Amino acid sequence: MSTARALINVPATARRGDIIDIKALISHEMETGFRRTQLGVPIPRDIITQFVCTYNGAEIFRAEFHPAIAANPFLAFSTIATESGTIAFHWTGDNGFSATESAAISVA
Amino acid sequence: MRAAGGIVAGIALDSATQPVAAAEAAITRAAPGARPAVLSMLEAIQRTVGGTSINKGRVKLELPPLVENGNTVGLAVRVDSPMTPADHVKAIHVFSEKNPQPYVVTFRLGPRAGRASVATRVRLADTQTVVAICEMSDGSFWSDSVNVVVTLAACTEEL
Numbered sequence: 439m440s441t442a443r444a445l446i447n448v449p450a451t452a453r454r455g456d457i458i459d460i461k462a463l464i465s466h467e468m469e470t471g472f473r474r475t476q477l478g479v480p481i482p483r484d485i486i487t488q489f490v491c492t493y494n495g496a497e498i499f500r501a502e503f504h505p506a507i508a509a510n511p512f513l514a515f516s517t518i519a520t521e522s523g524t525i526a527f528h529w530t531g532d533n534g535f536s537a538t539e540s541a542a543i544s545v546a
Numbered sequence: 547m548r549a550a551g552g553i554v555a556g557i558a559l560d561s562a563t564q565p566v567a568a569a570e571a572a573i574t575r576a577a578p579g580a581r582p583a584v585l586s587m588l589e590a591i592q593r594t595v596g597g598t599s600i601n602k603g604r605v606k607l608e609l610p611p612l613v614e615n616g617n618t619v620g621l622a623v624r625v626d627s628p629m630t631p632a633d634h635v636k637a638i639h640v641f642s643e644k645n646p647q648p649y650v651v652t653f654r655l656g657p658r659a660g661r662a663s664v665a666t667r668v669r670l671a672d673t674q675t676v677v678a679i680c681e682m683s684d685g686s687f688w689s690d691s692v693n694v695v696v697t698l699a700a701c702t703e704e705l
Binding site: 458 | 617642650652659668700
């Protein structure tokens with residue numbers, strides 16, 4: 439299951455040493471596991487549990503999610519623009535959820 | 547560590563005077579099964595920080611004081627840190643007092659972040675205190691807490 443839509447926001451260009459802001463949003467219900475149907479049947483948990491961001495393969499940021507994260511998890515963080523390359527985003531979660539997105543950055 | 551009022555001072559005192567093992571033992575006694583009972587926020591914080599005391603300051607947790615819809619609440623954490631290889635923020639943990647689980651989110655960052663500032667959106671099940679605990683590279687812990695009034699809770703009831 440990787441039909442989730444992901445939106446990422448990374449500046450296309452930056453000067454070396456600049457601190458750049460990164461935003462990542464992914465569509466996901468984040469079913470908490472605490473809700474029940476009208477018949478009282480518990481709805482099983484189905485959430486994204488982990489987010490990892492890598493910059494040219496090196497991990498720069500990671501987040502561990504719990505059911506208290508709102509649907510369509512949003513993250514904003516920062517990194518130092520060190521070199522041109524690829525910033526990659528990887529979400530994993532319950533029921534084998536996995537999604538990947540990436541953006542190119544050119545650092546002058 | 548200077549004296550500080552509010553819930554965080556309580557946490558700091560607890561963790562300074564009471565070993566974590568005691569809290570852990572209390573939890574396992576309460577739930578002998580495989581799954582531990584629902585942790586309280588203070589227990590969850592103690593498990594995260596170990597026996598280390600928590601200082602107040604350096605961390606700024608930003609949440610709206612009044613929330614109309616607990617299903618999506620913007621949350622930001624800023625930490626006063628130079629973010630150098632020698633002195634940086636290793637992790638930021640966020641805890642909730644009255645959600646079904648105390649854990650909300652953990653951010654792990656390092657000197658490459660440039661500045662210690664993160665944001666996300668969370669669910670809040672009730673009017674409560676939210677605590678952010680920051681783990682520094684030198685092993686110290688710093689915290690901030692915010693009281694949030696929630697008028698429409700995040701839904702934990704039936705569909």
